[in-house]
Amino acid sequence: MGTPITTIELLSFDGFDQIAALPGYRPDNPLCQDNYRKILGWYRFPEKHTCCVQRPGGTLCGTPHNHGWVAELKDGSVTILGADCANDKFGADSAVFKDIGLALNAKRERERQQKLEHLLGQGVEYEQRLRDAIARLKVARRGIDELLDGVGANFRSRIERMAKSGNASVMVEGVKTRHYSENGKSKQENSVIKHVVGSLHGLSAIDRQQFISLTVEMEHIRVAFIDAKGAELLSRTLRSEIARRIEQCDPVLMRAEQLESMVARFLDNSAWPYCFLTDDRSERSKVAKLAMKQSGVQGSREHAKTWLLLQEAELCQRLGVERIRIDR
Numbered sequence: 064m065g066t067p068i069t070t071i072e073l074l075s076f077d078g079f080d081q082i083a084a085l086p087g088y089r090p091d092n093p094l095c096q097d098n099y100r101k102i103l104g105w106y107r108f109p110e111k112h113t114c115c116v117q118r119p120g121g122t123l124c125g126t127p128h129n130h131g132w133v134a135e136l137k138d139g140s141v142t143i144l145g146a147d148c149a150n151d152k153f154g155a156d157s158a159v160f161k162d163i164g165l166a167l168n169a170k171r172e173r174e175r176q177q178k179l180e181h182l183l184g185q186g187v188e189y190e191q192r193l194r195d196a197i198a199r200l201k202v203a204r205r206g207i208d209e210l211l212d213g214v215g216a217n218f219r220s221r222i223e224r225m226a227k228s229g230n231a232s233v234m235v236e237g238v239k240t241r242h243y244s245e246n247g248k249s250k251q252e253n254s255v256i257k258h259v260v261g262s263l264h265g266l267s268a269i270d271r272q273q274f275i276s277l278t279v280e281m282e283h284i285r286v287a288f289i290d291a292k293g294a295e296l297l298s299r300t301l302r303s304e305i306a307r308r309i310e311q312c313d314p315v316l317m318r319a320e321q322l323e324s325m326v327a328r329f330l331d332n333s334a335w336p337y338c339f340l341t342d343d344r345s346e347r348s349k350v351a352k353l354a355m356k357q358s359g360v361q362g363s364r365e366h367a368k369t370w371l372l373l374q375e376a377e378l379c380q381r382l383g384v385e386r387i388r389i390d391r
């Protein structure tokens with residue numbers, strides 16, 4: 064059996080010349096189960112080099128690889144083998160394969176450690192970026208709430224329902240009444256057509272919970288950066304908890320950015336479809352004022368009521384119906 068990998072320092076080679084410079088290195092040096100001693104490290108080159116695992120027949124594997132392992136043999140000489148070749152040629156029970164498994168873990172752990180050190184090296188910047196992102200999310204959420212609360216409870220609950228269902232299209236019903244007489248009695252019959260007034264973008268920004276959880280997560284990471292400064296004094300468990308949080312830094316900042324742009328898309332919606340989300344007159348006049356302004360007409364809310372009536376009349380004419388019903 065080889066030396067336990069966890070206790071030795073694995074080398075990493077990023078140029079073939081570094082391996083060739085090892086005193087024990089010999090080209091085309093056959094590796095088999097019997098002459099294997101230990102894994103020295105891993106290699107990754109731009110170019111490929113042929114694998115030196117010895118086949119049962121005696122010839123070398125010869126597969127070209129640009130990444131794999133550097134092994135020391137019992138006679139002290141050094142050779143290379145391709146990344147997956149130990150499993151393919153010697154099987155999962157072989158000492159080589161088991162050592163490679165341990166070495167892989169050590170390699171991943173080291174890479175994780177390096178990434179963590181890199182993040183910690185930029186701790187001050189990250190703390191600031193997290194603080195900024197938290198502040199920006201707060202402003203973004205306020206923008207949504209100001210719009211929803213500014214219009215009213217019916218409007219808010221309708222938009223929240225739409226966000227939950229994921230159905231973003233705003234539909235109205237155009238109603239046409241046919242009057243006729245039958246057996247001397249006058250009768251009427253309604254025919255209804257559905258019409259899509261518009262579609263709302265960025266609806267997934269409505270859910271408030273995601274702002275809260277993302278902010279809490281960012282706050283935890285920010286604190287983890289601060290805690291990391293005195294981490295040598297902390298227990299192993301606490302240190303790995305801090306590391307786990309810090310590693311989430313980039314993905315979480317990315318999510319915050321995505322949420323922000325979702326909010327921007329929502330706030331960028333045309334107000335015209337908003338006019339058809341509720342029957343509430345006062346709420347409708349508020350969004351009508353917005354829609355009127357977007358269409359280039361300035362005026363009071365009273366003015367907007369008339370404007371909306373005119374727009375609706377125009378829509379009725381276009382659809383060939385007598386009135387518009389809010390579809391809920």
Ligand SMILES: [Zn+2]
Pocket residue numbers: 114115116124125126144145148
């Ligand atoms: Zn091979």
